[in-house]
Amino acid sequence: MRHVITLSLLLYLLPAHSRAAETASDIIRKVDGNQVFSTETFKAKMVIAKDKRTLTKTFYGYGQKQDMKSFMEFTNPEDKGVKYLKLDDELWIYFPDADDVMKISGHMLRQGMMGSDISYEDMLENDSIEEKYDSRLLEDKQVDGRECYVVELQAKKPDVTYDKQVIVVDKVWYIPLEIELYARGGRLLKTMKQSEVQKLGERFVPMRITIRDMRRRNSQTVVTFEEIAFDGKVPAKVFTKGYLKR
Amino acid sequence: MTYLFKLALKNILRSKIRTVLTFLILSFGVGIYILFACLMAGFDKESIVNVIDFETGHYKVRSANFDEDQPYDKDGSLANAMAVKERLRNLDFITAMTERLMFLAEIDNGVDSIPVVAIGIGPDDNTVFNLKKYVKTGGLEPGGTIIGKALADDLGLQLGDVTFLTFRNQQGMYTSVEVLITGLIVTANPQVNKASAFINLDEAQQLMNTRKVTEIALKTDAFFKVKEYEPKIKAALSDVDARVYSWEKLSEDFRALMTMKRKFQNVLVLMIMIIAIVGIINTMLMSVFEKKREIGTMKALGFTDKEVQNLFLVEGALIGVAGGLAGLVLGTLFNAYFAFVGFDMDAMFGEEDFGMPVMGVVKSVWLAGAYVNAMVFTLVASVLASYYPAKKVTKMEAMECLRTVQ
């Protein structure tokens, strides 16, 4: 799941060798270095708040960084057995009620995953685009009392997903605590906040991610990791379409 | 035969109340049928006009890559609209053409966002389509949009309000633009009312970061000449990336729905007619039993079974013809109202659309076929309905009939 959400949004924040903003690229590179792992295993809870209603969903999953593979299965009663499989740039879903595996494509990609503020498109973002953004350092700011750098990324050409991103990075942990995603035209579309950072072995891991679609004022999605482990053994069979149906 | 005819006529005129009742049921049935058929034809005509005027034009030219199952999802725009237009200019039956750029977007008010199809239309759009007919208030202005009234209601927006369109441009970048609602549209198609936003073509192209268009819509001098024109258009475009769709093809689904609905209507009409036929059968049976002794007498006098049977068939046919003719008059009167005054959909159903691609006042048409059908059907049906009672008469021995105590 981390892979699916965080990395999807962050992976392409790879070093931008900009002459003007070396510091900024350093920061980004360090953030990226912080994310190095080969596999991950997690158990998480997703709380979707819409107006006054909240939906709680639980799931577990695996990720494999190298081939951009991830798998997750829902365990809360309403969605029990719903499985997602991401293979490179394809997304497959299995509904136990229909006993059918479906590829998510076309206009469905714009919909939120399980009604959340995370669109399927977000889950598929893969572009690890170097040289697509100009980065520069803005004025530092504090988030929850912690000192942070503020890096602004500006797309060089209109061929990336977001025209502009603003990333607020913790100066000690090198973890983005806030990410703002802007559309062409300057409008803030999405924000993502990471909090409850814990130290797991050598690395710092945010256990809570809050995503908001700014076009839907009264909704937000909070993902809380209950368990998370890196570089353990992940069963290879879960990353196959055949496994979805079982 | 003339004698039988005379006898039958006298018989009919004898039992006045019953005859009048049957006659009324029959004529009412026929009248309703005619009204129904004509009104439905009016609906169909209006629907077709709506579809052509608003959605399909006479033809559309799209790229061969256009995905009909998931329209506008992928890049299915015309590679070379200029080349297409140039070739089409040589066809003299094409009277107008206009370009449209369509793409999927989301419209939002900062609270909710709703998926829509954004349609970029050029200044010459009115040469092919008749958008004006459906725009309730306002119009398309620079930096503005016309959205469905229903969509505006859903978002709590009004004319003059600002809204956002968000979409991914040709290269995949999220683009969000503030647009002013300068017009509200109400069409008979709920899909359009709830999920479309018209903007200016040049602005659409700029936002999408493309110079392409999705389709070129054509108008010809005669929309019904599909069989004649379509091959010519196809031939003219054989060497470019283009696929031609006639309005017939484009409205296939909706016309299939129309046909299905008509089948349902036919069942209703059939039921009315069955009631009328049962009426005739009943009348004839009563007539037969009432005249049992007369039948016996006629048989004794030397009428053959066939002659007696014919007498009743003629009787039934006379009721049928008379009822049918009266029904035609009645139907004409019914239909006259709807043909001249019309049927006000809004007043009748309000906001409910029942999936009918029509709205406002729909006028009935005069359908010669309905008259012919009604007349033939009534005649055949009434003769058939008399057949069973008449057959019963045939089987009876003269004696049996005469013995009847009445």
Next chain:
Amino acid sequence: MLLEVKNLSKTYYSGKIPFQALRAVSVSIAKQEFTAIAGPSGSGKTTLLNCLGTIDRAESGQILLEGMDLMGQTKNELAALRKENFGFIFQTYNLIPVLTVFENVEMPLKILRRFSAAESKKRVLAILAKVGLQGLENRRPLELSGGQQQRVSIARALVKNPKIIFADEPTANLDSANGEAIVDLMRELNEQEEATFIFSTHDPLIMKHAKRIINIRDGMIVS
């Protein structure tokens, strides 16, 4: 012989119970006879009359009209035969209520299709005069008295000059004065028109007008 009947038998079924209405009846009728078939009700006189008039079918025996056997004929053949040769007078007159007196009497001529309109009119008016109904041509049957109606019925039976006229209890619905008048009329026409009459009756007053009486009891001729 005009009409010869040999061993005619007829059984009715009321439900499954058989009732033998005619038991091997044999009788002969000559031209211009004025014959009464007499007997109490249930004796079989009406059945005999109907069988002779071919509006009922006997199951065995022979009916010969001028030597031609009628038993084997089809329904249509019999209808044509009746049209040409027989006239009927019924106890309940059985006039067609929607037709005028004139039209009722005209009906047999109409279905014979042999007469021009003028000739047919002449005949109808002549016969109506003979039965004493001139001036009532345009009345409807229900506007007439019982006696008058039966006169119309007689005129209808006679208008085509049939070989035989069958009359089933022609006076049963009339008072005795009217009844006698009707039989007198029939008798008169029997003479004038040389028509053969066979009628059934149980009324001794009527019976005495007959030239010949065939008594029938329990389906058998007794004298």
